[in-house]
Amino acid sequence: MSLLLKMLAQRIALGLLLLFLVSILIFGGTLILPGDVAQSILGQSATPEALANLREELGLNEPAVGRYFDWLGGLLQGDLGTSLTSGQDIASAIGKRLGNTFFLAFWAALISVPLAILLGLIAVRYRERWPDKLISAVTLASISVPEFLIAYVAIFFVSVRLRWAPSVTTINDSMSLGEKLHTISLPITVLTLVVLAHMMRMTRAAILNVMQSAYVETAELKGLRMFTIIWKHALPNAVAPVVNVVMLNMAYLVVGVVVIEVVFTYPGMGQYLVDHVSKRDLPVVQACGLIFAGVYIGLNLVADIVSIISNPRLRHPK
Template identity: 70%
Template sequence: MSFPILRLVAQRILLGLVLLLAVSVLIFAGTQILPGDVAQAILGQSATPESLANLREQLGLNQPAYIRYFHWLGGVLTGDLGTAMSSGQDIATSIKERLWNTLFLAFWAAIVAIPLAITLGLIAVRYRDGWVDKLISGVALASTSFPEFFIGYLLVFYFAVQHQWFPAISTVYDGMSFGERLQAIALPAAALTLVVLAHMMRMTRAAILNVMQSAYVETAELKGLSASAVIRKHAFPNAIAPIINVVMLNLAYLVVGVVVVEVIFVYPGMGQYLVDHVTKRDVPVVQAVGLIFAAVYITLNIVADIAAIVANPRLRHPK
């Protein structure tokens, strides 16, 4: 790698770390201003003032906020995410399996969405301004107007209730075969795919059309190359950088944006775990899951920026 690329990569990583630190402050502050009393939520309405005071002292709730923040941050940096107030279980242990479930779901949604979006984008460019392009673009625009929960409920109604091809509740557990797991995540993966597909397809189309206006593409057309050859050999390779950037950003959304989909399908992932403990006002769990989501999102954004930098020929081959 050349020095300009290394410098830009280092800047992106440093900026990401600063941003993650700022997000950790916001997450901690946000959980501190939530309505209600943590001690009251744990002990119930019948708790005596003495027991509430003892629990607050035990949990460190009487300490200043900045001391509690640095104590929490120090634990995170050493791999200690704390203990769930509602169950007494170690948060890191509870999150481990659920994080794997979320990544498994996001991975298979990405496996379907990315090649399909790029293929549809290429087809739309090949037949631009024709009925095929208008059909693909119209369906994409329509799908972006529907929120995740609406798409999820439609899939449940048609494929689970009407035809009973897939389960309405995506239950996964140890001992399931690979095929059973795929069948269990089919509907939530389809919902996530439909959510990100339209955006990736439209950005792929826009990136290639932007390159199609370049002089070297016009030269290739004047040489008599077919439209498909021009797109495949000249336009698409030079549009890779923005396409990679869009793909990585949508991967970040797939991992972080699973909360609604997991709740709809009662899928035992990070999103469902977060919602369950928000209702219990389990602050340590909310903080831990929120920070993990933020770290994944920021990391994938950094990877997207680095991929775009590395794919830029002007930086790879400086004059």
């Protein structure tokens, strides 16, 4: 087996091992959450006998280790379990919500990634001049403010004062693509502002590091335009750190979108998770947590693989 294939196999194996360890942490963490799902279902007026019977019916009195392996065995078969509060199949309920979260993350990524790379290139082209300073100041200001504050300010000015976009972003299948995009325009804008700065600054730093190479100086001596040098020579050789930071921010768009979904009442995974945390519905919380962890680990794994493949010393070890 070549060195490249060996490293790829190691990364995939480590990703699966990490997901297994995370599943243990998620299951154990949900068990120590305060509150009682039986009390949440029956209410405060429930008798001790009724609570004991419901706990027995829901399997809450079984040993934690046995419940974990039952849960893990179901996951390996594609069964996420059943909601304790509604009795619905979790996989069916999550499917639509996960699609909504991916829809929001896709459009935010489609805007933020090219824009971040373009701004990074402009910042390098006009380094230490006013475009670079302006871009850095605006992006640093956006990343320094919590996303929920940016969201509420956007709601106040754009939705309440100007009435350009709705503040409640509920979408359904009967809406056209244009109607959906208009409805989610505010959360897309907020998410773009949140992830833009990190990607732009990493792109700028990676390209500036490559610009000190000898072949870049040679290209300058040949009389090539600076933007041509940056685009054709510096950016391709800075792709590994750029891909890493892009994948980290893509993971945030899926995993860290909980706050934005709650603020805008968006019917995604984040809102679904928060609703069931308040109900102490442990199977739903566990399933959502594992899906978020899987997406995060998967995107980081993709970043590692791209970094390995983009390294010519690994592709051609001799």
